[in-house]
Amino acid sequence: MNEHNNAVIHQVQHLENNLGDPTQETSVINFARSVTIDEQQMFPREYLNHLHSLNYFDRFVPHSLGGSLSDFSELLMACRLVSRRDLNAAIASGQTMLGALPVWLCGSDAQKKRLSSHILQGHLGCLALTEKKHGSNLLASEVTATVDQDGYRLNGEKWLINNATQGHTMTLLVRKIEPNGRESLAVMLLDKAQLSDYESIEKISTHGIRCADISGIRFHNTLVAKDCLIETTEPGIFGVLKALQISRILCAGFSLGAFDTCLRVTYEFAQNRALYQKTVLSMPTVQQGLGRSFAKLLLAEMLATASIRAVSHASRSLSMYSAACKYWVPRQTELALDELKVILGARYYLREEHFHGIFQKMLRDNAVVSLFDGSSQVNLGLISAQTNAISAQLLATPNCHEQLNQWFNLDESKPFAALDQQQFAINNAGQDPILSSFLAYFGDSSHNHLPPSVMTQCLILKQHILSWCDDVQTLQQSEQNEPTSVVRFNKAKQYTTLLSAACCALFIIHNETHPLLGNADIATDLLSLALNDDDMWQPSKALLEALDDQNQQHKLFSLFPISLAK
Known part of the structure; x- marks a missing residue:
C-alpha cells in the first residue's frame, strides 16, 4: 500500500471511529434518533453540526483552498460511512459538494475563496437546476438573469432543490439575457444572505429522506451583483454537466452506505432467528440471498471505485462512467434490498423494533438516489447517445491504459490535479479505456496466472463485449x-453490466494477493454474478465465509480494511 493510499484509509478510519456506533444511542448519529426525526420530518441540523465539528465539510474543499480534498476516493468512502448511519445527513451535506463542484471547476479565484470560506464554516449549499415545468430538461430553463447597470435581475422559480431553504449559498443555472436580447445559459454563485426580493418555496413532503429540505426558491426582480456570474470560455451549461460527472459517481456512496446497513441488519437477524428448529441463516435460499447481496455490494463498490478513480486517471472519459455508475449502483442496491426484505420478513416493514426500524427507513431513503443528479432514464440516455462511437472504437483498436495498474490496484491511489474544466469533456469521443484495456489484456492467451475458473469467466465476458459491439x-x-x-436503451443497460463486470475483472487481475479478490472461488462468484444474475446462481462456501468473517470482525462489508466503530 503506497503512502498516499495508506493516508486515505487512515483518514476514513478516523472518521468512522469519531462517528461512533450507530446502534448505540450514546452516538450523536444513531439509528434510534434517525428514525425518530424521520417520523417528525425534522431537518437534521444536529447531525450536520456534528459532522462540521468532525471537519467533515473540509472534505468538500480542495486542499489548495484550505480544505482536505485531494482524493475523491476518500470522499466517496467518507460519504458511505455517513450514509450507513443516516441518508438525510449524508445527502444534505453532499448537496453542498454538488453546489461547489461547478465553482471548483469554473469559478474565479475570488469565487472559489468566497465559497470555500462558507463551506469550511459548515454552511450548507445547493445546486439549483430543475424547474417544475421542465424537469431534467436543463436546456429549457426559464429562470432569467437580465443584465442591469448594477448587476443582474433574477426572475423565475427553481423547484425540487435540496437545501434551497436551509442552504446559505446557491449555485444557480439561469438564462442570461444581454441588453441586445441575446440569450445563453449561465451559472451564478449566490450568497442568500446578500439577497432580497425572493421567497422560499415551502418544504415538499417526500416518501423517503423525509428530513431533507426539498424545497425551492422564487425570484422577484432580485438584484444580484455582477461578480455572482461564473464566467467561462465555454457555454455555462458545460461546467454544470462536467460537475455532474463527478457528483453522479459520489452518489454511489449513498447507496453503498444504505446497502451495508441493510445487509448487516438482515444478516444479524438470519444468524439469531430460529425457525423450524434451525437458524434462518442455515437455510439454502437465505444463504443464496445473503451471498448474492454481499457479492452485489462488492461489485457496486468496484464500479464506484473504478469510476471515481477515473477522475485522476481518465477524466475525459467520465461522461460514460459517471452515467453508468449512477444507473447501475442504485439499481443493484434496490434489487438487493428487495431480496433482503424477503429474508427479513415482517421486520423489514416495521418502523420500530429490529434495529429501531432502520431497514424500512433505508429502503425508502435509498429509493431517491436513482432520481437526483439525473434520473435513471437520463443516464441511460447519456450512455445510449455514445454507444455507436464507443462500440466502433472497441472493435477497431483496443489498447491498454498506461496507468491501468495504478488505476485498479487497491493498494494504490492517486490524488487529482487541481480541478479545471479543461480536464473534463462533455462526451467520451468514442474512447472507453476500461473496456478497451480489458479487451487488449485478453487479446492473446498469455494469462496462465489466472485460475481456470476466473479465466473462463473473463473469456465469456470478452465475448459478451464483442457481441454487444456487433449488435450496436x-x-x-x-x-x-x-x-x-x-x-x-436496452443496449445502454447492457453496457452498464459489461462495464461493472470488466471493472471486477480488472480489479481481480491487479489484486492477486487480496484476501477476497485473490480467492479463486470468490473471484469466480463475482464475475459469474455480474454476467448472469439469475435464480440459479449460488454463492461458494468461500464467499459465505468471507461475509461471516467481516460481520464477526465488525468490518465494513468492503474490499477495503475499514473497522466499524464500537
Whole structure:
C-alpha cells in the first residue's frame, strides 16, 4: 500500500471511529434518533453540526483552498460511512459538494475563496437546476438573469432543490439575457444572505429522506451583483454537466452506505432467528440471498471505485462512467434490498423494533438516489447517445491504459490535479479505456496466472463485449437506431453490466494477493454474478465465509480494511 493510499484509509478510519456506533444511542448519529426525526420530518441540523465539528465539510474543499480534498476516493468512502448511519445527513451535506463542484471547476479565484470560506464554516449549499415545468430538461430553463447597470435581475422559480431553504449559498443555472436580447445559459454563485426580493418555496413532503429540505426558491426582480456570474470560455451549461460527472459517481456512496446497513441488519437477524428448529441463516435460499447481496455490494463498490478513480486517471472519459455508475449502483442496491426484505420478513416493514426500524427507513431513503443528479432514464440516455462511437472504437483498436495498474490496484491511489474544466469533456469521443484495456489484456492467451475458473469467466465476458459491439453497430442500419428507442436503451443497460463486470475483472487481475479478490472461488462468484444474475446462481462456501468473517470482525462489508466503530 503506497503512502498516499495508506493516508486515505487512515483518514476514513478516523472518521468512522469519531462517528461512533450507530446502534448505540450514546452516538450523536444513531439509528434510534434517525428514525425518530424521520417520523417528525425534522431537518437534521444536529447531525450536520456534528459532522462540521468532525471537519467533515473540509472534505468538500480542495486542499489548495484550505480544505482536505485531494482524493475523491476518500470522499466517496467518507460519504458511505455517513450514509450507513443516516441518508438525510449524508445527502444534505453532499448537496453542498454538488453546489461547489461547478465553482471548483469554473469559478474565479475570488469565487472559489468566497465559497470555500462558507463551506469550511459548515454552511450548507445547493445546486439549483430543475424547474417544475421542465424537469431534467436543463436546456429549457426559464429562470432569467437580465443584465442591469448594477448587476443582474433574477426572475423565475427553481423547484425540487435540496437545501434551497436551509442552504446559505446557491449555485444557480439561469438564462442570461444581454441588453441586445441575446440569450445563453449561465451559472451564478449566490450568497442568500446578500439577497432580497425572493421567497422560499415551502418544504415538499417526500416518501423517503423525509428530513431533507426539498424545497425551492422564487425570484422577484432580485438584484444580484455582477461578480455572482461564473464566467467561462465555454457555454455555462458545460461546467454544470462536467460537475455532474463527478457528483453522479459520489452518489454511489449513498447507496453503498444504505446497502451495508441493510445487509448487516438482515444478516444479524438470519444468524439469531430460529425457525423450524434451525437458524434462518442455515437455510439454502437465505444463504443464496445473503451471498448474492454481499457479492452485489462488492461489485457496486468496484464500479464506484473504478469510476471515481477515473477522475485522476481518465477524466475525459467520465461522461460514460459517471452515467453508468449512477444507473447501475442504485439499481443493484434496490434489487438487493428487495431480496433482503424477503429474508427479513415482517421486520423489514416495521418502523420500530429490529434495529429501531432502520431497514424500512433505508429502503425508502435509498429509493431517491436513482432520481437526483439525473434520473435513471437520463443516464441511460447519456450512455445510449455514445454507444455507436464507443462500440466502433472497441472493435477497431483496443489498447491498454498506461496507468491501468495504478488505476485498479487497491493498494494504490492517486490524488487529482487541481480541478479545471479543461480536464473534463462533455462526451467520451468514442474512447472507453476500461473496456478497451480489458479487451487488449485478453487479446492473446498469455494469462496462465489466472485460475481456470476466473479465466473462463473473463473469456465469456470478452465475448459478451464483442457481441454487444456487433449488435450496436448492426443497429445503425435499423429503424430502431434512435438513441431513445427501447432497443438502444436496452443496449445502454447492457453496457452498464459489461462495464461493472470488466471493472471486477480488472480489479481481480491487479489484486492477486487480496484476501477476497485473490480467492479463486470468490473471484469466480463475482464475475459469474455480474454476467448472469439469475435464480440459479449460488454463492461458494468461500464467499459465505468471507461475509461471516467481516460481520464477526465488525468490518465494513468492503474490499477495503475499514473497522466499524464500537
